[in-house]
Amino acid sequence: MKNNIPIVESVRERDVDLLILEEFYSETGFERLFLNKINKENLKFLCAYRSVTTSGLGETDLQIEFLDEDNKTFYLLIENKIDAPFQEAQYERYLKRATALSEDNSKVILVAPEGYIKNKNEFEYHISYEELSRFFENKKGSRNEYKMEILRLAIEQERRGYQIIKDEQVTAFWKEYYIYVKINIPELEMPDPKSKPSSSSFVYFKSSWVPKNMKLIHKMEKGNLDLELSGQADKYEEIIEKYKENIIEDIEIVVTGKSLVFRTNVPDLNLKNIFEEERDKMEEFISKYNLLKNWFLSTI
Secondary structure, X not given: OOOOOOOOOOOOHHHHHHHHHHHHOOOOOOHHHHHHXXXXXXXXXXXXXXXXXEOOOEEEEEEEEEEOOOOOEEEEEEEEOOOOOOOOOHHHHHHHHHHHHOOOOEEEEEEEOHHHHHHHOOOOEEEEHHHHHHHHHOOOXXXXXXXXXXXXXXXXXXXXXXXXXXXXXXXXXXXXXXXXXXXXXXXXXXXXXXXXXXXXXXXXXXXXXXXXXEEEEEEOOOOEEEEEEOOOHHHHHHHHHHHOOOOOOOOEEEEEOOEEEEEXXXXXXXXXXXXXXXXXXXXXXXXXXXXXXXXXXXXX
């Protein structure tokens, strides 16, 4: 753009949603960017929708529908991010929504700035804002310049970082939780919580017994204590076969996104309550933590 004044003060994900939605309907070859990413050819664009809700499985930012060579509908579900963190199990819910539409004829893809994809991505397929911008750069006209500018501003916004909106109640809960863990399970290390948004409910622990390639995560609201091995989901059958004689009632091996997880269920915590109202549940958490730790050290 010729003027140094930004055309908008800030870019929201909705702005980019609509930019992408319009381009799919514009017959510019835009869809090829996405189809090439998921290794699909000979698909004909049918329609596109924004903000599609599936009962019990959440919301899809953009749902794109194509027709394949067998006259069957192919579904592409797009998650668009600028700088906001992923919600709990967001990728898993996308996969479930895609499977609900068509088990064999659907894919899920993340669209986000390059910096976001490098640091926060667990999606199998992704396309960056920078790649979208290069598509418009190769075309002429002020319309394409406008779209490039919107994407440029969004990329700069991501580089400045996500601005946490502090939730006072949730932050207070985290601080009490932190004190409790420090006193009662001192072998577990967690960062001192400074400021937490309302959606923050995953605690990432470090401990001397946890291997460096694994993560110990307390998913407070979900009621799970997970020992996660990232990027090893494809070894699920191998691990099950190897340790099937060692599985006990309160330990399960599951796949979460691209990760393999050793999991035990713990009481779910309501972060909208004061910590004292949830304190009694922490005794069972400690018991299950010791169970998972001892099982892992004696088995794996």
